[in-house]
Amino acid sequence: MSLADKQLLVTGASGNLGRAVVAGLRRLGAKRVIAATRTPGKRQELAALGVEVREADFDRPETLQAAFRGVERLLLISTDSLHAPDMRIKQHRAAIQAAVVAGVEHIVYTSLPNAHPTEGPSIPDDHFWTEVALFESGLNWTILRNNLYAEVILRLAQFALKTGKLVSATQSQGRSYVTREDCARTAAAALLNSTGKAIYDVTGPASVTHEQIASVLSRLSGKSIQHLNVTPDEVEKGLVAAGISQFAARSVRELDEETSRGYQAIVTPTVTNLTGRVPMSVEDFLQRIAPALMG
Numbered sequence: 001m002s003l004a005d006k007q008l009l010v011t012g013a014s015g016n017l018g019r020a021v022v023a024g025l026r027r028l029g030a031k032r033v034i035a036a037t038r039t040p041g042k043r044q045e046l047a048a049l050g051v052e053v054r055e056a057d058f059d060r061p062e063t064l065q066a067a068f069r070g071v072e073r074l075l076l077i078s079t080d081s082l083h084a085p086d087m088r089i090k091q092h093r094a095a096i097q098a099a100v101v102a103g104v105e106h107i108v109y110t111s112l113p114n115a116h117p118t119e120g121p122s123i124p125d126d127h128f129w130t131e132v133a134l135f136e137s138g139l140n141w142t143i144l145r146n147n148l149y150a151e152v153i154l155r156l157a158q159f160a161l162k163t164g165k166l167v168s169a170t171q172s173q174g175r176s177y178v179t180r181e182d183c184a185r186t187a188a189a190a191l192l193n194s195t196g197k198a199i200y201d202v203t204g205p206a207s208v209t210h211e212q213i214a215s216v217l218s219r220l221s222g223k224s225i226q227h228l229n230v231t232p233d234e235v236e237k238g239l240v241a242a243g244i245s246q247f248a249a250r251s252v253r254e255l256d257e258e259t260s261r262g263y264q265a266i267v268t269p270t271v272t273n274l275t276g277r278v279p280m281s282v283e284d285f286l287q288r289i290a291p292a293l294m295g
Protein backbone atom coordinates (compact mmCIF):
# COMPACT_ATOMS: atom_id res chain seq x y z
CA MET A 1 0.00 0.00 0.00
CA SER A 2 1.42 3.41 -0.90
CA LEU A 3 1.44 6.10 1.75
CA ALA A 4 -1.15 8.05 -0.26
CA ASP A 5 -3.62 5.19 0.26
CA LYS A 6 -3.25 5.27 4.03
CA GLN A 7 -5.93 6.69 6.29
CA LEU A 8 -4.97 10.32 6.88
CA LEU A 9 -6.38 12.72 9.47
CA VAL A 10 -5.91 16.46 9.87
CA THR A 11 -6.72 18.00 13.28
CA GLY A 12 -7.87 21.61 13.52
CA ALA A 13 -9.31 21.16 10.05
CA SER A 14 -11.55 24.21 10.17
CA GLY A 15 -8.68 26.59 10.95
CA ASN A 16 -7.01 28.58 8.17
CA LEU A 17 -4.10 26.16 7.85
CA GLY A 18 -6.21 23.03 8.36
CA ARG A 19 -8.69 23.90 5.61
CA ALA A 20 -5.86 24.62 3.18
CA VAL A 21 -4.15 21.32 4.04
CA VAL A 22 -7.34 19.30 3.54
CA ALA A 23 -7.94 21.01 0.18
CA GLY A 24 -4.28 20.39 -0.73
CA LEU A 25 -4.52 16.70 0.13
CA ARG A 26 -7.55 16.36 -2.13
CA ARG A 27 -5.71 18.16 -4.95
CA LEU A 28 -2.82 15.74 -4.51
CA GLY A 29 -5.21 12.83 -4.95
CA ALA A 30 -5.43 11.56 -1.37
CA LYS A 31 -8.61 9.51 -1.12
CA ARG A 32 -8.89 8.62 2.55
CA VAL A 33 -8.85 11.94 4.37
CA ILE A 34 -10.55 12.72 7.66
CA ALA A 35 -10.99 16.35 8.68
CA ALA A 36 -11.17 16.56 12.48
CA THR A 37 -12.47 19.70 14.15
CA ARG A 38 -14.10 21.09 17.29
CA THR A 39 -16.44 23.23 15.27
CA PRO A 40 -19.31 21.20 13.91
CA GLY A 41 -20.85 24.41 12.54
CA LYS A 42 -18.14 24.44 9.87
CA ARG A 43 -18.51 20.78 8.96
CA GLN A 44 -20.43 21.38 5.74
CA GLU A 45 -17.63 23.48 4.35
CA LEU A 46 -15.22 20.60 5.05
CA ALA A 47 -17.56 17.89 3.82
CA ALA A 48 -17.84 19.85 0.54
CA LEU A 49 -14.16 19.00 0.01
CA GLY A 50 -15.19 15.34 -0.22
CA VAL A 51 -13.72 14.18 3.06
CA GLU A 52 -15.07 12.48 6.16
CA VAL A 53 -15.55 14.91 9.05
CA ARG A 54 -15.11 13.89 12.68
CA GLU A 55 -15.26 15.78 15.93
CA ALA A 56 -11.95 16.13 17.82
CA ASP A 57 -11.35 18.50 20.72
CA PHE A 58 -8.05 18.21 22.58
CA ASP A 59 -9.74 19.75 25.65
CA ARG A 60 -12.13 16.81 25.66
CA PRO A 61 -9.86 13.76 25.29
CA GLU A 62 -12.96 11.55 25.30
CA THR A 63 -13.62 12.76 21.72
CA LEU A 64 -10.20 11.67 20.50
CA GLN A 65 -10.45 7.87 20.58
CA ALA A 66 -13.41 7.84 18.22
CA ALA A 67 -11.85 10.61 16.12
CA PHE A 68 -8.54 8.78 15.64
CA ARG A 69 -9.95 5.26 15.14
CA GLY A 70 -8.36 3.58 12.11
CA VAL A 71 -6.06 6.53 11.40
CA GLU A 72 -2.55 5.70 10.18
CA ARG A 73 -1.04 9.12 9.56
CA LEU A 74 -2.05 12.23 11.46
CA LEU A 75 -1.31 15.93 11.05
CA LEU A 76 -1.39 17.55 14.49
CA ILE A 77 -1.94 21.27 13.96
CA SER A 78 -0.81 23.23 17.01
CA THR A 79 -3.76 24.98 18.60
CA ASP A 80 -4.26 28.71 19.07
CA SER A 81 -4.97 28.41 22.83
CA LEU A 82 -2.56 31.12 23.93
CA HIS A 83 -4.84 32.59 26.60
CA ALA A 84 -4.00 30.16 29.43
CA PRO A 85 -0.43 29.19 30.41
CA ASP A 86 0.64 25.68 29.43
CA MET A 87 -2.78 24.92 27.95
CA ARG A 88 -1.36 24.02 24.56
CA ILE A 89 1.15 21.57 26.01
CA LYS A 90 -1.69 19.80 27.79
CA GLN A 91 -3.81 19.76 24.62
CA HIS A 92 -1.00 18.50 22.40
CA ARG A 93 -0.01 15.81 24.91
CA ALA A 94 -3.63 14.61 25.00
CA ALA A 95 -3.65 14.37 21.20
CA ILE A 96 -0.34 12.47 21.05
CA GLN A 97 -1.42 10.08 23.79
CA ALA A 98 -4.71 9.37 22.00
CA ALA A 99 -2.82 8.80 18.73
CA VAL A 100 -0.58 6.22 20.42
CA VAL A 101 -3.59 4.40 21.89
CA ALA A 102 -5.37 4.48 18.51
CA GLY A 103 -2.37 2.89 16.73
CA VAL A 104 -1.42 5.88 14.58
CA GLU A 105 1.93 5.23 12.85
CA HIS A 106 3.17 8.70 11.98
CA ILE A 107 2.46 12.20 13.29
CA VAL A 108 3.29 15.39 11.41
CA TYR A 109 3.40 18.40 13.77
CA THR A 110 3.44 22.15 13.09
CA SER A 111 6.15 23.65 15.32
CA LEU A 112 8.28 26.81 15.38
CA PRO A 113 11.95 27.50 14.51
CA ASN A 114 14.24 27.16 17.54
CA ALA A 115 11.59 25.57 19.78
CA HIS A 116 13.17 25.72 23.22
CA PRO A 117 12.20 25.57 26.90
CA THR A 118 11.75 28.85 28.74
CA GLU A 119 11.29 29.68 32.42
CA GLY A 120 7.69 30.82 32.09
CA PRO A 121 5.03 29.89 29.54
CA SER A 122 5.84 30.95 25.99
CA ILE A 123 5.23 29.92 22.40
CA PRO A 124 8.70 28.30 21.97
CA ASP A 125 8.17 26.46 25.28
CA ASP A 126 4.83 24.99 24.11
CA HIS A 127 6.41 23.72 20.93
CA PHE A 128 9.51 22.37 22.70
CA TRP A 129 7.49 20.24 25.13
CA THR A 130 5.21 19.04 22.36
CA GLU A 131 8.26 17.95 20.38
CA VAL A 132 9.53 16.13 23.49
CA ALA A 133 6.18 14.34 23.79
CA LEU A 134 6.56 13.24 20.17
CA PHE A 135 10.12 12.00 20.76
CA GLU A 136 8.85 9.97 23.72
CA SER A 137 5.77 8.64 21.91
CA GLY A 138 7.51 5.73 20.18
CA LEU A 139 5.82 6.78 16.90
CA ASN A 140 7.45 8.12 13.77
CA TRP A 141 7.16 11.87 13.33
CA THR A 142 7.86 14.78 11.05
CA ILE A 143 8.27 18.13 12.78
CA LEU A 144 7.61 21.12 10.56
CA ARG A 145 9.10 24.17 12.23
CA ASN A 146 7.07 26.79 10.37
CA ASN A 147 8.67 30.21 10.36
CA LEU A 148 6.32 33.16 10.88
CA TYR A 149 3.56 33.37 8.29
CA ALA A 150 3.93 36.22 5.80
CA GLU A 151 0.33 36.99 6.83
CA VAL A 152 1.57 38.22 10.25
CA ILE A 153 3.04 41.24 8.46
CA LEU A 154 -0.46 42.46 7.62
CA ARG A 155 -1.47 44.04 10.91
CA LEU A 156 1.90 45.69 11.26
CA ALA A 157 1.66 46.90 7.67
CA GLN A 158 -1.80 48.42 8.23
CA PHE A 159 -0.42 50.39 11.18
CA ALA A 160 2.63 51.42 9.13
CA LEU A 161 0.44 52.67 6.28
CA LYS A 162 -1.37 54.95 8.75
CA THR A 163 1.66 56.21 10.68
CA GLY A 164 4.62 55.86 8.31
CA LYS A 165 6.38 53.71 10.94
CA LEU A 166 6.94 49.96 10.83
CA VAL A 167 7.72 49.23 14.47
CA SER A 168 9.68 46.23 15.80
CA ALA A 169 12.38 45.15 18.22
CA THR A 170 14.05 42.97 15.60
CA GLN A 171 17.14 45.24 15.55
CA SER A 172 17.19 45.04 11.75
CA GLN A 173 17.78 41.29 11.71
CA GLY A 174 15.88 39.23 9.13
CA ARG A 175 13.08 36.72 9.30
CA SER A 176 12.34 34.04 6.70
CA TYR A 177 8.58 34.57 6.49
CA VAL A 178 6.67 31.85 4.70
CA THR A 179 3.08 32.11 3.46
CA ARG A 180 0.41 30.04 5.15
CA GLU A 181 -0.41 28.51 1.79
CA ASP A 182 3.19 27.29 1.40
CA CYS A 183 3.05 25.87 4.95
CA ALA A 184 -0.20 24.10 4.03
CA ARG A 185 1.24 22.59 0.85
CA THR A 186 4.32 21.47 2.78
CA ALA A 187 2.23 19.89 5.53
CA ALA A 188 0.06 18.06 2.98
CA ALA A 189 3.17 16.75 1.21
CA ALA A 190 4.73 15.64 4.51
CA LEU A 191 1.55 13.87 5.57
CA LEU A 192 1.49 12.03 2.25
CA ASN A 193 5.17 11.21 1.88
CA SER A 194 7.38 11.64 4.95
CA THR A 195 8.74 8.57 6.71
CA GLY A 196 10.95 7.95 9.74
CA LYS A 197 11.83 10.83 12.04
CA ALA A 198 12.75 14.28 10.76
CA ILE A 199 12.79 17.94 11.79
CA TYR A 200 12.46 20.53 9.02
CA ASP A 201 12.60 24.32 9.23
CA VAL A 202 9.90 25.54 6.85
CA THR A 203 10.90 28.94 5.47
CA GLY A 204 10.31 31.37 2.67
CA PRO A 205 12.95 31.89 -0.05
CA ALA A 206 14.90 34.62 1.80
CA SER A 207 15.45 36.28 5.14
CA VAL A 208 13.76 39.70 5.07
CA THR A 209 14.40 42.65 7.40
CA HIS A 210 11.82 45.20 8.48
CA GLU A 211 13.76 47.81 6.48
CA GLN A 212 13.13 45.74 3.37
CA ILE A 213 9.44 45.34 4.23
CA ALA A 214 9.18 49.12 4.81
CA SER A 215 10.78 49.72 1.44
CA VAL A 216 8.32 47.39 -0.37
CA LEU A 217 5.38 49.02 1.44
CA SER A 218 6.66 52.49 0.47
CA ARG A 219 6.92 51.46 -3.17
CA LEU A 220 3.47 49.81 -3.23
CA SER A 221 1.69 52.65 -1.40
CA GLY A 222 3.61 55.67 -2.70
CA LYS A 223 4.01 56.77 0.96
CA SER A 224 7.23 57.08 2.94
CA ILE A 225 7.42 54.23 5.45
CA GLN A 226 10.43 53.71 7.72
CA HIS A 227 11.36 50.89 10.07
CA LEU A 228 11.53 52.09 13.67
CA ASN A 229 13.69 49.90 15.93
CA VAL A 230 12.39 50.05 19.51
CA THR A 231 13.19 48.05 22.64
CA PRO A 232 11.40 44.77 23.43
CA ASP A 233 9.76 46.51 26.41
CA GLU A 234 8.37 49.21 24.14
CA VAL A 235 6.92 46.62 21.75
CA GLU A 236 5.15 44.81 24.59
CA LYS A 237 3.85 47.98 26.26
CA GLY A 238 2.71 49.46 22.93
CA LEU A 239 0.69 46.35 22.08
CA VAL A 240 -0.91 46.17 25.54
CA ALA A 241 -1.82 49.85 25.23
CA ALA A 242 -3.42 49.01 21.87
CA GLY A 243 -5.64 46.43 23.59
CA ILE A 244 -3.71 43.22 22.83
CA SER A 245 -3.69 40.62 25.66
CA GLN A 246 -0.63 40.53 27.91
CA PHE A 247 0.39 37.03 26.79
CA ALA A 248 -0.02 37.85 23.09
CA ALA A 249 1.97 41.10 23.53
CA ARG A 250 4.72 39.26 25.36
CA SER A 251 4.74 36.61 22.62
CA VAL A 252 5.26 39.25 19.91
CA ARG A 253 8.05 40.74 22.00
CA GLU A 254 9.70 37.33 22.40
CA LEU A 255 9.41 36.58 18.69
CA ASP A 256 11.06 39.93 17.91
CA GLU A 257 13.84 39.08 20.38
CA GLU A 258 14.28 35.68 18.70
CA THR A 259 14.64 37.49 15.37
CA SER A 260 17.11 40.01 16.80
CA ARG A 261 19.30 37.08 17.86
CA GLY A 262 19.19 35.64 14.34
CA TYR A 263 17.10 32.54 15.11
CA GLN A 264 14.44 33.23 12.49
CA ALA A 265 16.79 34.04 9.61
CA ILE A 266 17.58 30.49 8.58
CA VAL A 267 16.57 29.77 4.97
CA THR A 268 16.01 26.17 3.95
CA PRO A 269 14.87 24.42 0.75
CA THR A 270 12.22 22.46 2.68
CA VAL A 271 9.18 23.87 0.84
CA THR A 272 10.76 23.22 -2.56
CA ASN A 273 12.07 19.80 -1.56
CA LEU A 274 8.76 18.58 -0.17
CA THR A 275 6.34 20.23 -2.62
CA GLY A 276 8.40 20.67 -5.81
CA ARG A 277 7.54 24.39 -5.85
CA VAL A 278 9.56 27.41 -4.78
CA PRO A 279 7.92 29.28 -1.86
CA MET A 280 6.47 32.76 -2.41
CA SER A 281 8.64 35.75 -1.48
CA VAL A 282 7.46 38.47 0.93
CA GLU A 283 7.59 40.99 -1.89
CA ASP A 284 5.34 38.88 -4.15
CA PHE A 285 3.03 38.24 -1.21
CA LEU A 286 2.68 41.94 -0.37
CA GLN A 287 2.19 42.77 -4.04
CA ARG A 288 -0.57 40.16 -4.27
CA ILE A 289 -2.48 41.49 -1.27
CA ALA A 290 -1.69 45.17 -1.94
CA PRO A 291 -5.17 46.11 -3.25
CA ALA A 292 -6.85 44.78 -0.09
CA LEU A 293 -4.13 46.23 2.15
CA MET A 294 -4.25 49.70 0.61
CA GLY A 295 -8.04 49.66 0.40
Ligand SMILES: NC(=O)c1ccc[n+]([C@@H]2O[C@H](COP(=O)([O-])OP(=O)(O)OC[C@H]3O[C@@H](n4cnc5c(N)ncnc54)[C@H](OP(=O)(O)O)[C@@H]3O)[C@@H](O)[C@H]2O)c1
Pocket (backbone or CB within 6 Å): 011, 012, 013, 014, 015, 016, 017, 018, 036, 037, 038, 039, 056, 057, 058, 059, 077, 078, 079, 080, 081, 091, 110, 146, 147, 148, 149, 152, 180
Ligand atom coordinates in the same frame (compact mmCIF):
# COMPACT_ATOMS: atom_id res chain seq x y z
N1 LIG B 1 3.77 30.45 12.01
C1 LIG B 1 2.96 31.46 12.33
O1 LIG B 1 3.21 32.65 12.00
C2 LIG B 1 1.70 31.21 13.07
C3 LIG B 1 0.80 32.28 13.25
C4 LIG B 1 -0.38 32.02 13.92
C5 LIG B 1 -0.62 30.76 14.42
N2 LIG B 1 0.28 29.75 14.25
C6 LIG B 1 0.05 28.38 14.76
O2 LIG B 1 -0.37 27.59 13.66
C7 LIG B 1 -1.68 27.03 13.92
C8 LIG B 1 -2.48 26.99 12.64
O3 LIG B 1 -2.56 28.30 12.13
P1 LIG B 1 -3.93 28.88 11.58
O4 LIG B 1 -3.57 30.09 10.84
O5 LIG B 1 -4.73 27.80 10.92
O6 LIG B 1 -4.68 29.27 12.94
P2 LIG B 1 -6.24 29.46 13.18
O7 LIG B 1 -6.98 29.69 11.91
O8 LIG B 1 -6.37 30.46 14.27
O9 LIG B 1 -6.73 28.06 13.73
C9 LIG B 1 -6.61 27.71 15.08
C10 LIG B 1 -6.48 26.21 15.12
O10 LIG B 1 -6.44 25.72 16.47
C11 LIG B 1 -7.28 24.56 16.52
N3 LIG B 1 -7.72 24.34 17.89
C12 LIG B 1 -7.99 25.28 18.83
N4 LIG B 1 -8.40 24.69 19.98
C13 LIG B 1 -8.38 23.35 19.75
C14 LIG B 1 -8.73 22.21 20.54
N5 LIG B 1 -9.16 22.33 21.79
N6 LIG B 1 -8.59 20.98 19.99
C15 LIG B 1 -8.18 20.83 18.70
N7 LIG B 1 -7.83 21.87 17.90
C16 LIG B 1 -7.95 23.11 18.42
C17 LIG B 1 -8.42 24.91 15.58
O11 LIG B 1 -9.13 23.76 15.18
P3 LIG B 1 -10.73 23.67 14.93
O12 LIG B 1 -11.29 25.05 15.05
O13 LIG B 1 -10.92 23.09 13.58
O14 LIG B 1 -11.22 22.73 15.98
C18 LIG B 1 -7.63 25.52 14.43
O15 LIG B 1 -7.03 24.58 13.60
C19 LIG B 1 -2.26 27.94 15.01
O16 LIG B 1 -3.25 27.27 15.75
C20 LIG B 1 -1.02 28.30 15.82
O17 LIG B 1 -0.65 27.25 16.70
C21 LIG B 1 1.43 29.96 13.57
